[in-house]
Amino acid sequence: MTRLHVDWTRCDGHGACTELLAGILEQDEWGYPRPLSGEREPQVEARSARRAVAACPLMALSLVE
Amino acid sequence: MTTTALPAATAERLLANPVPDGPIGRPDRRQLAALLAEAGLTGRGGAGFPTARKLGVLLARPGDRVVVVGNAMEGEPLSHKDAVLLQSAPGLVLDGLQVVARALGGARAILALGPQVPPGPARLAAAAPHRADLPVEVRTLAGGFVAGQETALVRALDGGPPLPRDRRDPMARRGADRLPRLVLNAETLAHVALLVRYGAGWWRATGTPDDPGTMLVTVSGSRSSVVPRPGVVETERGASITAVLARAGTDLAQVRAVLVGGYHGAWVPASALDLPLSRAGLAPWGATPGAGVLHALAREDCPLEAVARITAYLAGEGAGQCGPCVNGLPALARAVGAANAGRAAELASLVDGRGACAHPDGTARLVRSTLHVFADHVRAHAEGRCPR
Ligand code: SF4
Ligand code: SF4
Numbered sequence: 001m002t003r004l005h006v007d008w009t010r011c012d013g014h015g016a017c018t019e020l021l022a023g024i025l026e027q028d029e030w031g032y033p034r035p036l037s038g039e040r041e042p043q044v045e046a047r048s049a050r051r052a053v054a055a056c057p058l059m060a061l062s063l064v065e
Numbered sequence: 066m067t068t069t070a071l072p073a074a075t076a077e078r079l080l081a082n083p084v085p086d087g088p089i090g091r092p093d094r095r096q097l098a099a100l101l102a103e104a105g106l107t108g109r110g111g112a113g114f115p116t117a118r119k120l121g122v123l124l125a126r127p128g129d130r131v132v133v134v135g136n137a138m139e140g141e142p143l144s145h146k147d148a149v150l151l152q153s154a155p156g157l158v159l160d161g162l163q164v165v166a167r168a169l170g171g172a173r174a175i176l177a178l179g180p181q182v183p184p185g186p187a188r189l190a191a192a193a194p195h196r197a198d199l200p201v202e203v204r205t206l207a208g209g210f211v212a213g214q215e216t217a218l219v220r221a222l223d224g225g226p227p228l229p230r231d232r233r234d235p236m237a238r239r240g241a242d243r244l245p246r247l248v249l250n251a252e253t254l255a256h257v258a259l260l261v262r263y264g265a266g267w268w269r270a271t272g273t274p275d276d277p278g279t280m281l282v283t284v285s286g287s288r289s290s291v292v293p294r295p296g297v298v299e300t301e302r303g304a305s306i307t308a309v310l311a312r313a314g315t316d317l318a319q320v321r322a323v324l325v326g327g328y329h330g331a332w333v334p335a336s337a338l339d340l341p342l343s344r345a346g347l348a349p350w351g352a353t354p355g356a357g358v359l360h361a362l363a364r365e366d367c368p369l370e371a372v373a374r375i376t377a378y379l380a381g382e383g384a385g386q387c388g389p390c391v392n393g394l395p396a397l398a399r400a401v402g403a404a405n406a407g408r409a410a411e412l413a414s415l416v417d418g419r420g421a422c423a424h425p426d427g428t429a430r431l432v433r434s435t436l437h438v439f440a441d442h443v444r445a446h447a448e449g450r451c452p453r
Binding site for chain 1: 228229230231233234386387388389390392393415418419420421
């Protein structure tokens, strides 16, 4: 498990991460990713977290050790 | 060390007349870190983070030379303490800045002033001969509510836009020269100067054991009949809110509630004003001593109107970078203006923690506190009347 961090200055609510991590992230009313758990940086299984990081077109996602 | 006669441990230290001047001690990294830890000094800029810990992060990398930045941006409209401090005792701030800069390798020292802070006295003090070994650049920068956020300030000092950066970006706290920036509030630096001159024991002799020292507080009111002598006072940490208000001539019978900590702060109702101005004392109300702001709302003034005005202002002060803040804060301001408690609470949790800087978090804090402390009042508004 790892933590997923969003750089809000980069994210434009494009939505690739919420699609990939459905069940962990949802889109808020403007389309920005929001952890269902209520955490700021949600716990995500490492492999899917890395996939989400790679899928973000704006390089807004990173893993927190 | 020479033996100096210590001044009495009064609450007037930063605003004492005169404050100490002349050559000051030169602790090395370790000595300074130990002194700050022993004192238990916390940042006076708002977040209240232990200064020793902030220094400790840099101590782990002893090879790094550090650029030390004194932060007197004072973007909070209800705060004037940095302006008063740099008018009356700029030497203390410069001493603290140079002490820290010398201890951390002395790459550069910068004092950043907001537009409301007078630069003249600091410039004059910076030119004193005993400060010549490490010149302090005194710079006046464009203001704004978030311009004093550390990562925004670091950027603005390099000529960039005064916009916060992502807090996990490893470069966010480094300048264009790639050297780390240590940003400390101007009042924090003034306390460092006193600590180096008189020692931790003296410094801790006022305040409370777990929240020692003094602090500057800006007292104001929603109308002059409530707070006839608004201004900046120095008080020991842990003094009661009422005692501090009294020094500005506040008519307590006229006070409905006090906004503690400024626009990112929280309300303490009139019934609880005996609370001490300390982290522990204010915690039940979600408030902190913060940057030392007390704003008394008169009984005849509507809290919802006041908070609607503040949230609208805060929505306009966002740096326009982060989606939840850009979309959420204006919506939050509208919900507050419409006395829609449910929607306001929902939006507060929607923006909280979801930005590069603490601006949405602080705005959410104010709104939640308003919904809690003035719950009846908000309900009455929703029913179409103001019970002022
Ligand atoms: S994929 Fe990237 S840009 Fe799109 S919503 Fe997720 S974090 Fe934001
Ligand atoms: S959270 Fe808001 S104020 Fe802070 S950087 Fe992002 S948009 Fe700007």
